[in-house]
Structure formats: C-alpha cells, structure tokens
Amino acid sequence: MDRDLLIHKYLHQTLTNEEQMALNELLESDPEFKANFELEKDLHTVLIDVGKESLKQQFVDFENQEQEQQFEKTSPSFLRYAIAACLIIGLSIFASKYFINTTSTDDLFAENFVAYRNIVLPIERGEGIDSPEKEAFFKYEMKEYQAAINAFETEFSRTQQPYYLFYTANAYLALGDTKNAITLLEKHQRFKDDFYEKSRWYLALAYLKEKNQNKSVMLLEEISASDGYHHKEASVLLNAIR
C-alpha cells in the first residue's frame, strides 16, 4: 500500500484495521520508515501548535477590536458629539422608516451579486464549441444556469478541477439556490486555488442571502482587511449591513 496514504490516514484517524496492521508491520520491519513516521507525527503536532497560536491571536485581535469599539463609545471626546450624533441617528431612523425602504439582506445580495464571468474558457464569437468543457462554459455564458450546473458537475467528476465547484456555485446563486451554493463554496475553500479569494466573496454573499449574518460579516471583515479580490466592495457592504 502507498506509504504516504498510510501515514496520512493514520494522522487523520481514517485507518482500517487491515491498514493499521500493515502500518504496524512496516514500523517493526523498516527502521527508515519508522524514523520518517516519527518525524511526520511530530510535524503534525507542530502544525497543530502553529494553528493554536494563530487561533489564539485571532481571538485576541477580535477582543481588542471589541474593546476599541467600546472605548470609542464611552470616551469623553465622543460624548461631546454624542448628542449631535444621537440627533442625526434619530433623524436617519425616522427618515429610513418613513421615506426609505429598509435595505434587506435580499436587496443587498441582489445589489452585489453578479455571476462571476467565465475566465477559464472564454468563448469567442464564431468559435466552435468543440469540447464538453467549452460547452459547459458556453451554457454558463448564455445564462442557461441549470444546464451549466449539469455540465459542470459532469466535468468536475471527470477532471476534479476545483474551479468547477466555484462556477457551479455561481450558477446556483444565479438561480437563487443559496443552500447548494454554500455547500459547494465551502468545499471549494479547501482547495485554495486561483479562485480562492473570489470564492470567499461569493460565500460571504451567499451567507448574507441565507440570513447567516455572523458568518457573512466575519468573512467580509477578513476580505476588507486584505488587499485581495473585492476588498473595497466588502467594506462598503459591511457598512450597509451595519
């Protein structure tokens, strides 16, 4: 059996009894394999430790942000403007209630969602559709989303190219099927391919449409804090949500 796969399965607790026996035999009979195995086990522990540190820092940063917001609310300089601000806020609420329709998450989604353009196999005018991949993207460009979904799914099974997950999710979003889109985008996140950042933006939009504001806001905060795809749009959307 493939030794890499055996170690991978051991580290992620998916060994069958038979595989466990094969691993034990290798560990007993092959000292070099045993030395490598020990290194890889240590590396697994080390990477979890790195992950713990990064998670801890993430929580500390979150609490610092919370404190800053709290401080801004209670600092004396803020108080000087508090009454004026209250008036403005009050008037805005009054205006929004009586003159402006409150923007719902559905509206925000509709304002921000545009199915991501086909950059994998752009179809030129007059060009023949000579492959199943091109046909799938052609249907997507023609906004025949259900047909595109079927074709993308077939292509994904055949090629395992993760961008098909991204485009299938876009087609689902265009059809208003947010649940399927979220499942696919979450799956796509694991691949960290060239569409990774774009996928995060669409996932944030999908969460928003699904009224999962916590997840949406958190992703948008991460996107807006980066220099990546749609970081400015993410800031604007965050302000609109809040």
Next chain:
Amino acid sequence: MKNEPSITTLRTGDSVAYQVIYEGYRDAFIAFASKYDIDQDAILDVYQESMIALYENVMKGKVKDFSSTIKTYLFGIGKFKLYEQLRAQKKMVLVDDFNDQETMEEVETTALTERQKALKQHFQKLGDRCRNILELFYLNGLKIKEIMIAANYENENTVKAQKSRCLKQLKTMMNPQNYG
C-alpha cells in the same frame, strides 16, 4: 447559534468556523461565568483557552463526533477550567454548575517536546511552497491528488517528490542526533 459548523469542517482547521463558534457562544459563557467572583479578562482567558482545547482535540482526533452540541462540549471544558481557577483562589462555587465537566484529558492542552520545539523553528524557516504543501497534507488533511489540483502541480508524482524534498530539508535542518 442556529447551525454549528460540522466536525468535518472543523477537522480541516478552518479558522472562520472556529471564529463563528467563538463569537456565537462568547456572551453566553461570559454571562454564565459572571455569576462568580471573577473579572471579565480572566473569563475571556478561560474561554479562549477552552476554544484552543476544542481545536486541539478536534485536530488530534480526540473528538470523533460531538455527543450533543459543540456548545455543550465547549462549555464542559470551560466550566472545568473555571472551576479549577475558582478552587485555586478558594472561592465558593455551586457544585451543580460544574457537574458536566469534560475529562481532564480533554481539558488540558499539551505542550511541545524539546524535539518538537526545534522542529517548529526549522519548519518556520522553510520556503512558502514547502510550508504550504506540508500544511495542506499534514494539517488540513488534503490528499496527494487534492494538493496537486489545489496547488497547481503537474501530477501526483511531482507532489510526492516535492513533499519528500521538504521533509528531507527538515530532517537535514534537525540535529542528526535526534533524527539519525
């Protein structure tokens, strides 16, 4: 929280999923712990340590599935840690509040051995491509074929060769007495 992240998502180490849990149950934990004579900073420390223990237990496979909800599991760890702290300070506690604690093994996070500390230092000196491939395989649990697709490698053999080169680099960087 309406929908807790799945154990499959948590096993990939997805930081967003852990943050969702952190924010989702933060206020409830503070409200619970505030019944006791303990300041908010200490409560947050306990809560963060509990989240880290949750992460470690999931990533090391100590948790295969949550018997009830993530919240129950997380609060079990948190309550144990809180109880220990209050007991050390000889403060009064309501025993009923702490009768659903997790076992000691699940509550304590483990420290690295000296060898692992050295390995960590060397890992951080590796190039981006090496760190990335090793993280995808050993931490995020991607298989060779998935790494090939995710990181744009030509074929599975190239991934295997690159991973093996990176491991060899680490071995060379380590003291040969530790990995002879």
